[in-house]
Amino acid sequence: MTIPPGTAGWIVRRAVLALAVVAGVATLTFVLIHLAPGDPIYVLAGDGGSPSYYADMRAKYGLDRPLLDQFIRYVRAVTRADFGYSFMFQAPVSRVLAQHAPASLLLGFTALILATVAGFLVGLATGARPNGVLDVAVRALSSVAYSAPVFWTGQMFILLLAVKLGLLPAGGLTSARVDLRGVRHIADVARHLVLPAITLALPFLAVVARVTHAAVADALHEPFVLAAKARGLSRTRIVMRHVATLAAVPLVALVGEHAASVVAGAALTEALFGWPGLGYLVLHASLHRDYPLVTATFVVISASVVLFNAATDVACAYLDPRITLS
């Protein structure tokens, strides 16, 4: 494959932009979390202490220095790939992030794949017969799925599918009572993954279904569809063979655009299901004013958004010859 001219310039521009975005997010997060009312030292050090104790602890963690000084020290450390020390975990931030990232990636990507595949199939089915019974029912359901808060849908799933029917676990990554290995461990993780993944996937699934539905409905009026009809091909065959390919193109951009938010925006779902990922981490760290951990988590999340966007641009340029990276 030959690299089109102008690609190198695009990569450089994109890299500079990415660095600027991440630096901007880091600065903004640092400033905002430090300006938020509340002092991490009380969470860190505990209640009922004496003024001298809190002063000692502030000095120990460098929280007694002016904000600008703290920021300069932070930036210097980050350039050495040192994201600092988590107050909450009493461990290097990079280690804490590494401990939480796998669960987030697993949940996020599962939800993303689920939403994309299921949403696409639903969109195809309903788009092929607009205003049919299935279409009307799915449209109503997708409005609910899109607008209902994940906190509510998740709780409904827990009460119905976990507590009432006992089909799936109510939360967590694995069963607490047993210590499983190998394939049984994977199966256990997969069972625990079902409810949070569906909960997280539902709003995006609704979007994918609607976009696919619209693309299919448009494509059905294209001349080549009429030609296929005239050749006597069945509707199913037309949709599966010709329309589906066309409807898939806008999905690439859509998935790319939403991927980062699905993967990184799972805070509520993770908190609800006790899923040990980055979303839970950022929520917990914000409430505890764990400055280094909050800042680093946002840096990681913003970097992943930038990466996803760049990957989407590349994928779109690859799929659609009219788009060039230059």
Place this chain on the structure above:
Amino acid sequence: MPRACLVVIAALTLAGCGRGSTARADSVTLVVALNGDPGALNPAVTTSGNTHPVTDQIFNGLVGLDESLSPVPELARSWSLEDEGRTYRFALRPDVTWHDGTPFTAADVKFTFEEALLKYHSRTRAALQDLVERIETPDDHTVVFRLRRAYSPLLQRLDVVEASIIPKHVYAGQDLLAGEATRHPIGTGPFRFLSYAPADRVVLERNPTYFRKGLPGVDRLVFRIVPTAGTAVAALEKGEIDYVGGVAGPEVDRLRKTPGIAVVSGTGGSGGSVCEDVLIPNLARHPLDDIRVRRAIAMAIDRQFIVDRVYFGQGRPATGPISHLLAWAYSPDVRQYPHDTAAAIHLLDEAGLKPGRGGERLALTFTHAQTAQRLGQALREQLKTVGITLNLQAVDFNAAVDQVFVKKTFDLGMASFCNGADPDIGVRRIYVSSNIGPFPFSNGAGYRNRRVDALFDEASQFQDREDRRSRYVEIQKILAEDVPYFWLIDSEGLRAYRTAFTGFRLWTGAFVETVRPASATR
């Protein structure tokens, strides 16, 4: 993307394979819900309510606390007071070993206090740093605390929550806050540490050489981290979790009707014991500095309604600054403020707060954590009936603490003050003028009364409980007259557990030590 997924599943699988030992098929596992990560597992340097529920099962204190919160032997088998209450001599158990097999000695106690508790444990340092003159270890099994003055509540401060004893041979020369030993704690307690997967679980196993023979009654103790209270309750109903340390009000009725689950009130534990929920007026602001206005507010509040509708019956209306659960010190014989809107209006009139346009006499802002939203709404409706407009300012917990206790930019705040095992531990700090702050859970109202200060000092020095009680009774009388805070409810947090287990000790940090399967015969 499927490839990425496989990689992640593989990573999780590996993590799973590396986790601890496999439980035997016939072993008994107790699963306890924990609402946040414990972080570093050194109990001698933190008061964290997420750390202590875990570490209180791994470590011991010199003393334990019985159901009436009186001291009972633990690492110390006995003690005696000398020198008119200024010297405490502890005889340590000779049969205690650390989880790594090293014998426990007096040197561990001295090290724990001098290097950890008196430096880093916020409450213990604040209370004892200036009090303890020196700690002596005449032999391996004797520890002597020499105090600068007589101090009778010392023993209540020496349980596993306030003063866990850590091993000198493990921690000496290490960073006590973040060293490697804080990730692999070694204690003397009923359970040994096995593994900790952040945001997921902490796994402990039975200590087979525990000095209390026959305990603990379960083989494996798993703390599952479940940040959402509703999910923890759902997991309890489903049998995935056996014990939940807090039940949200709306869940209580449903859980009570669920077979196989017991809902009981607990008054203590690692997060604090014998708590009172209290409204804090900013006495530096007018007209809250006017006693008539405070008395009017106290009478405008319908505590019973708040107990029934806001707390779903989890507690009873408070009558004063000491919870009725601290029975020996509590006195109901103080000025009372029954719900009486006519009397409240009369007092506001007297204070010169006449109704303006729309009947408003006074507007106050109630700064509270989001968790107290329901309380705020109830108070707003109740105060409206006497012409007080209550504006609700809901912020996150940290921000509320900051505004009320540190910056003091508030009219009305709120806190759950835990009295602890002795009024000197959790009551004194709220009322003495030397503790006005600015730091959390201090005297947030800014109340000053020299007589009250002196009485608290006297009460801490008498050895005889009746002498102490007389001081606390007088303190309660004065405070009820002055009403520097609005005491709402003596709370009794509900705990829920599966009745397949029995023996939870709901008043202490070491609540699992005596738990055993309900079917087990002893």
